[in-house]
Amino acid sequence: MILARRTTLALLLASSALLGYGTAMAADDTIKIGGLATLEGPFTVLGEDGMRGVELAIQQHKGMAGGKKIELVKGSSDASPDSAVKAVRKLVENDGLTLIIGPLSGDEGLAVKDYAKTQPKVTFVNGTSAAQDTTLRDPAPNFFRFTTDGAQWMAGLGTYAFNDKHYKKVATVAEDYSFPYTQVFGFMAEYCKAGGHVVSKSWVPIGNKDYSSVIAAIPADVDAVYVALGGADGVNFLSQYQQAGGTAPLIGGSITADQTVLGSKGATKKAVVGMPSAGPIADAWDNPKWKQFVADYKAAFPKGFPSPSLFAHGYYVSTIALLTALDQVNGDVSDGGAKLRDALAKLELDTPTGKVKLDANRNAVADIFLTEVSEGADGNLYNKVIKVVPQVNQTLGQDPAEFLKLGKVGRDNPACP
Amino acid sequence: MTEAATTSPTASAPEAIPMSIVGHLIAVVLLLAFPFVATDFFTFQIGAYTLIMGTISLSLMLLAGYGGMVSLAQMSVAGLAGYMIAIFGTSAGGVALGWPWFLAIPAAVIIGTLLNVVVGLLAIRTEGIFTIVITLAIATALYYFAQQNYDIFNGHSGFSGVAPAHVLWVDWRAPKPFYFLSLAVAALSYAGVLYLSRTPFGLAMQAVRDNPRRMEAIGFNVPAHRIAAYAVAGLIASVAGVLLVWFDGGISPGSISVDRAIKVLIIAVVGGMRHPAGPFLGAILFVLLQNFAIDFVNPERFNTYIGLAFLLVVLVSPDGLLGLIRRLGAAPASGKSLP
């Protein structure tokens, strides 16, 4: 019955076209916001926490912005650029949204930025994607990043490692893709300048669990090992390092000392107590606004992490920025969002982690926390603040032209052996 | 239901039924009219993407349904052709040689086809589950290579900024032109596979699938037939791969991961591997689910629903949805030819 077959196919295609109609035009008193995070694939848990950040922000704004009710439409990606673009395209072109918050991961951010350039009337606010080039090179005029990039997150750590901890020679171990390249870049930008030497760089394939040989290959005479591994990889490395009798102290990347690693179950993580790190948040910061934020997060999400991750925080700040700007323009997005984007560009936000404003490329200038892992009274691990590095910009305080000349991050860039 | 088939779910040959002209005409009219009634989003992200994924799954159906060789490397072939477009043509992120489209496209398609021939050569001595396993291994090796190599493939980040050229005053990236381009490719592939299945070559291939030893005994060159099948499947997948990289505007290792390779298999199986229309049926369901499931179900449990739906289809109807439709709509007289 070929008739039945082919007609069924064609009819399905046709009827799906009807689905395209009737996607509700927003009622006049509602503003729809699209939230894009990695709700599938390897970063699902991170994406879920990011969404919690969005929901918390909306909740704290009483579900309103600019005098109108907020409706959140979720989009899901799996950390690959093409899935992010598909998800955002559906939100923008099918659901008719003009306000998007996201995405989560670095490569997705680059792809969404490219898409943003084709949709000048849509306002894109970054989630937590932390690749440098999203805003540093070839930025999009309607893409706003209120979170800092992976290199900014390392501010203060390089100098601290050399000057205060007196580590003269360091080996790095990180995953072999763009985000760790950016983190190592940020660390080395300061560390090499201060006079340190990075004698060996180990780039480990993503998804590798057995670090025993990587650990064996670390030169024996280094003063410390800089580790930028997150999630399950971080947990594995830390325990294997301890079991292999590794003696050199560790320096942590932002996701190595993040709650997603420290919050895992099991006792071997205690080996990292005392590890310095840096990043956009510090769990145990003794600051009233931060503590309030943590309390609100815990009250709203009893099934969340013990303390909000940097993904919850990043999405939270981004959403607050968008809602605040909407308030400023009284919810008027009828001009294709031009007034809103003006407001966003000039916004100076007070967040639980300090003041945030944007630079000329619409990238965040914010405070960064230099931390040390310590054990809380309840036996869980937290990041204690050593100091706050104020208002770090994307060029890490260096001259922009000089900074751009350093080139794109990569396996071999920078190098100071 | 099916006999103890060792290599494919189709114990007997797929359709040797004469084409229903009316059925095809209706389909053609509907497919041609679609972009004029649907929104741009539906034309592009639903319509064109369905046709592209359907074509890639069609290449798998060709190998598996007609040839009895389930190759999980079809997505890799499509992906490689996509990568070649990014590398030979204009793109951002890594090397881009900037060749014009009339050089880059044939080069990409040839390379993709060659890859599948190599896959065929490697898989030729295997059968059944081993073919699945070796092609899966090849796909995984290619994925990791693309992820680790920066000189050619630009590693984990891949390429962006890939778009079709403006040819003959048409912007082929615009929704309607792109849809018609994809439709043309899908229609040609569909017609080609259908036609091929009735040629002596196609019939020989199906005979090789059913009993390779007998075919060899009669004097057919079994390996040559198999390699030729891989070549044709490679050609189809490569052309679809070119469309895919244009659709995504770029390509990264994530596009050729094991996950994606299995999705192609799922599409082909769910749609039905007994007729070239099956993969397209599977594709439209998959694309609709992928885009709209999040509006109805909790996105966090999305994979459970997909997995259950897939399980249901495989358990209930090994010939996929096409088989189900056929059985529901089959005339009583043809009862003896039912699977």
Add this chain to the structure above:
Amino acid sequence: MKLFILTFLNGLTLAALYFLVASGFTLVFGLMRNVNLAHGSLYLLGGYIGYEAAAFSNNWFLGVAAGTLAMAIAGVLLQVLVFRWMEGQELRQTLVTIGISIVAADLMLAVWSGNTYQFNPPAWLIGTTQLPIVLAHKPDGTAVLLPYPTYRLFLLAAGLVIGVGLWLFINKTRIGMMIRAGVDDRGMLDASGINVHVVFAIVFAIGAGLAGFAGVVGGTALSIAPGEDVRYLLASLVVVIVGGLGSVTGAALGALIIGLAEQFGLAYFPTYGIVLTFVIMVAALAFRPQGLMGRARV
């Protein structure tokens, strides 16, 4: 030199882990020609269940037992509820088990979320052993020995014990004889009056139980998290294909090759080492499709 020794030991111990995971798979694959692509899910689920049992009872060994037993039962259920109805239909089994593994992975994600779980084995198991390999001599004459994770040595021991046990079971017991007969000619086994279904159920129970055991034991070494199921499924496939179907020695050999290749790759060519594992598999299948110790399929 130290790197070489360490890498070699690492490869050896990793091979033991791969062997543990793959041994069950090779049994099931070899006898019932049963492509259980949910094998990785059995590993992961066994690990999770073992974790819960160990955490609840504060006894790691109980966790091991719980994981093994739970998966053995799961194996019998799979055989009786699923595979019994699809004997001989390889592709259908492949597809059904893929479907099961997708659903299982997502349900496990729902229950245990994306956190990484680490076990709490007794203190004498984790820690560092001083191997009798002299690295250098301290100024006062005492030797500096090579420190090595104790747990990895335990893995090696477990692999050896299980391997020898399995070999004895298959080659020196009656049931083992039936299994070998089944690998060679299933029809004859059936014809000789043996209740093939009971034998199948037993083999599946053992195979699945081994996966669960490996889940806890391996999870203690490398932690458990979503995604481990796919990783160990691929590893089992590689090991079994390279080593040959239905052969315990083959699985051991395959595991050795893959374990060593992976570790040497990581230590000496980290960038492409991971591709090496799969290239070996492709090469093995292309040139010797039946595997190193498998018999040629007629």
